[in-house]
Amino acid sequence: MLSLTIDGISVEASPGLTLLEAAQRGQVYIPRLCHHPDLPSPQTARAVSLVYRGGEGVIGDDSGEVFAGCGLCAVEVEGGSDLALACDMVVAEGMVVHTDTPRLREIRQQRLSTILANHPHTCLTCAQREGCSREPCSLNVPVEERCCSKFGNCELRKVAEYVGIKVDTPRYRFRNLPVTKNEPLFSRDHNLCIGCTRCVRACSELRGVGALGFAHRNGEVAVGTIGPSLQDSGCRFCGACVEVCPTGALMDKGVKGEREAFLLPCVHACPAGVDVPRYLHLVARGQFSEATAVVRERVPFPGALGRVCFHPCESVCRRGEVDEALAICALKRAAADGDAGLWKANVPSVLATGKRVAIVGSGPAGLTAAYYLARLGHGVTVFESQEEAGGMMQMGIPTYRLPRDVLKKEVTDILERGVEFKGGASVGDAWLNQQGYDAIFIAVGAQLSRKLNIPRIELEGIVWGVDFMRGVNQGLRASVGERVVVIGGGNVAMDVALTARRLGAREVQLACLESREEMPAHPWEIQEAVEEGVVIHPSWGPKAILGDEGRVTGIELVRCTSVFDREGKFNPTYDSSVVSSLDADMVIVAIGQAVDLSFVKPEDGVKVNRGLIVADERLATTRKGVFAGGEAVTGPSSVIHAIAAGRKAAVAVDRYLGGRGIIDETLIPFEEPNPWLGREEGFAPQSRAPMPCLPVAERHQSFAEVELGFNPEMAQQEARRCLQCHLRLRITPVTLPPEPWLEFNQHQLSQVPSSEGVYQLLDAEKKVILILGTPNLSSDLAKQLSSNPKAKFFAYWEEKMYTRRESELIQQFTQKHGRLPEGNELSEDLFD
Numbered sequence: 135m136l137s138l139t140i141d142g143i144s145v146e147a148s149p150g151l152t153l154l155e156a157a158q159r160g161q162v163y164i165p166r167l168c169h170h171p172d173l174p175s176p177q178t179a180r181a182v183s184l185v186y187r188g189g190e191g192v193i194g195d196d197s198g199e200v201f202a203g204c205g206l207c208a209v210e211v212e213g214g215s216d217l218a219l220a221c222d223m224v225v226a227e228g229m230v231v232h233t234d235t236p237r238l239r240e241i242r243q244q245r246l247s248t249i250l251a252n253h254p255h256t257c258l259t260c261a262q263r264e265g266c267s268r269e270p271c272s273l274n275v276p277v278e279e280r281c282c283s284k285f286g287n288c289e290l291r292k293v294a295e296y297v298g299i300k301v302d303t304p305r306y307r308f309r310n311l312p313v314t315k316n317e318p319l320f321s322r323d324h325n326l327c328i329g330c331t332r333c334v335r336a337c338s339e340l341r342g343v344g345a346l347g348f349a350h351r352n353g354e355v356a357v358g359t360i361g362p363s364l365q366d367s368g369c370r371f372c373g374a375c376v377e378v379c380p381t382g383a384l385m386d387k388g389v390k391g392e393r394e395a396f397l398l399p400c401v402h403a404c405p406a407g408v409d410v411p412r413y414l415h416l417v418a419r420g421q422f423s424e425a426t427a428v429v430r431e432r433v434p435f436p437g438a439l440g441r442v443c444f445h446p447c448e449s450v451c452r453r454g455e456v457d458e459a460l461a462i463c464a465l466k467r468a469a470a471d472g473d474a475g476l477w478k479a480n481v482p483s484v485l486a487t488g489k490r491v492a493i494v495g496s497g498p499a500g501l502t503a504a505y506y507l508a509r510l511g512h513g514v515t516v517f518e519s520q521e522e523a524g525g526m527m528q529m530g531i532p533t534y535r536l537p538r539d540v541l542k543k544e545v546t547d548i549l550e551r552g553v554e555f556k557g558g559a560s561v562g563d564a565w566l567n568q569q570g571y572d573a574i575f576i577a578v579g580a581q582l583s584r585k586l587n588i589p590r591i592e593l594e595g596i597v598w599g600v601d602f603m604r605g606v607n608q609g610l611r612a613s614v615g616e617r618v619v620v621i622g623g624g625n626v627a628m629d630v631a632l633t634a635r636r637l638g639a640r641e642v643q644l645a646c647l648e649s650r651e652e653m654p655a656h657p658w659e660i661q662e663a664v665e666e667g668v669v670i671h672p673s674w675g676p677k678a679i680l681g682d683e684g685r686v687t688g689i690e691l692v693r694c695t696s697v698f699d700r701e702g703k704f705n706p707t708y709d710s711s712v713v714s715s716l717d718a719d720m721v722i723v724a725i726g727q728a729v730d731l732s733f734v735k736p737e738d739g740v741k742v743n744r745g746l747i748v749a750d751e752r753l754a755t756t757r758k759g760v761f762a763g764g765e766a767v768t769g770p771s772s773v774i775h776a777i778a779a780g781r782k783a784a785v786a787v788d789r790y791l792g793g794r795g796i797i798d799e800t801l802i803p804f805e806e807p808n809p810w811l812g813r814e815e816g817f818a819p820q821s822r823a824p825m826p827c828l829p830v831a832e833r834h835q836s837f838a839e840v841e842l843g844f845n846p847e848m849a850q851q852e853a854r855r856c857l858q859c860h861l862r863l864r865i866t867p868v869t870l871p872p873e874p875w876l877e878f879n880q881h882q883l884s885q886v887p888s889s890e891g892v893y894q895l896l897d898a899e900k901k902v903i904l905i906l907g908t909p910n911l912s913s914d915l916a917k918q919l920s921s922n923p924k925a926k927f928f929a930y931w932e933e934k935m936y937t938r939r940e941s942e943l944i945q946q947f948t949q950k951h952g953r954l955p956e957g958n959e960l961s962e963d964l965f966d
Contacts, residue, residue, distance in 0.1 A: 188312025497525020
């Protein structure tokens, strides 16, 4: 270690560190704008001959010229003949460094003045800047001279306030440079660029892509793309450039909500919170077992989910704004199909707690809760009315979508964790009292078909959708006849229609209330039905069953003009003058599902409302120790939502039993991701890999799986399309100037003078809640301390207060000139 002195503070630093890095370790702040902790020295950046700003080429004066840097980090080193740049100078033994002398303060202000001359800065000097939204402007400053929407959270502003803005800083003149808003994900306003080259170095040195460059032109630094557009430049759309930009020159589009949720929408859209970027990265490297382990850290059904999940992650995938969303669900399946069971070796052993938990229902919610509760050491027994575990995954989903060997393998993995399964079980009237369990989780699914009440619904040949699917999945080969009509527009209706085709129906037609655009079935399921010859009749409602000699012969339909009323509630309206009919040997009604709660009696103390169990946000019911979740609480849902409910139930039950409710597992060691992406020509646009499927002509011959899955090479190629948005969250935040805020307490107030001045009060989130001038800072702040409980921080400045006349003159000046007076302008203006 080397010893040096910075501003009188002894600092030890490793050889090779820069003065800036050494000062950082010694808690000494040196201002900077071009330096970033993850990037090489600014002086390593070299100009190119041509860059593009908004598609307009800018030819440089001198290709290869070294970037000079912002100069704000200049310091004085004793024994040196000139100033040194702290971001570039390497430490040496015995160095004595000064970072805050009058000479340095003046030089920094001068260099900042040069930067601000080409950047809007009126808002930085405005006396009303705190809490200002910029629009409307009370001083009528032209819009192009105001700061950008990043004003309240701008690194340039914070550095400028620390360094201090010279009174004679030139007024900004709008340069009308290109503003690019038609590119995916990011916008770029070249009028706000200060030429720090951070984005250029992040793209080339941190990511290895090199889509950005800079050119020297007429003494200025012009930053832009190396091609007319981001795609032409080979951009990987990782967002590193936006992350390191100190101004609003580079901005994310459509920012909303929490930062991490915005940047990683795939993770946050997943109800179970699966680490999507991590497992996609492993798939891209061909590490399928490792990828499966990552998925299993959050869900115990990777293979099943890879086939039946409705993948909300894909609808928000940021790659979709570039070209097409990643096939996230299919890649989960690819990982599970290629799994060699590596995760099992990393499952830790557990100690038995002596607690017993009963779970009613062996669907995805029940089995997920069972898995995690068993992993926490509790004795778990799952009760299921059917002989096999799996719930509606077993009885409701057709095998051409979810092969039973895939489901059985994953159910077996759960039961082998120490879960007891009792199939064909009848819970009975005394299920809450006599089994000796410490907690119960009700996780029954929506196993009943909703009924339809129209004339002659009792005729032979009328079948209910859920019952139909259960029978088929239990091996009961129903005789469907040649002509089948399905009533309903949801996913069950699509499954019923395609199952009927496989059972021999020559003609399958489907009628639903909704228009084609309103149909609740997933678009890909509707498309699959159409591909397999199902004829869809949207906007038709069932009016009456047609029959002869006690058997169905068809169905009469009436035109549905709207499904929902103005408040968005289900309230169909019809045009009774428009009717039609369809011939049928069988009509299968699939208009919805309901939960069978007949085993819950009033005396059990578990409240039921409108056919669903009432549970709070912790899934606790109105009876102590009894929890409920999944479709038993929400009504018909999805597999992934049921799994999420099972996870939530495991947490709640464990806490109720005295545990900490920590269910997350580490089944593979976390590996710090490599920030280097490398250049890949043709990365965008690049189409999503199509899913290989069984030919349509072969699908009706059996219940063989339709989607065949990616082979390893296809999976790796598709996974490489990932933008790796998670890498952006690994970028080190910049060190901002020390804040002027002091904790608002008696000790800090004892240091405040009893003089004129102005003070600010801030809340716990450091948002300004009060700005006030006073003839006595100490006295006024003491009153605020005793009367303003929201105030947690404060700052004050000793300043002679304006007289009323001075305030009036300032207001007159700003109304006339559109800005605040500088220097002696106010006195000169009086004589105009």
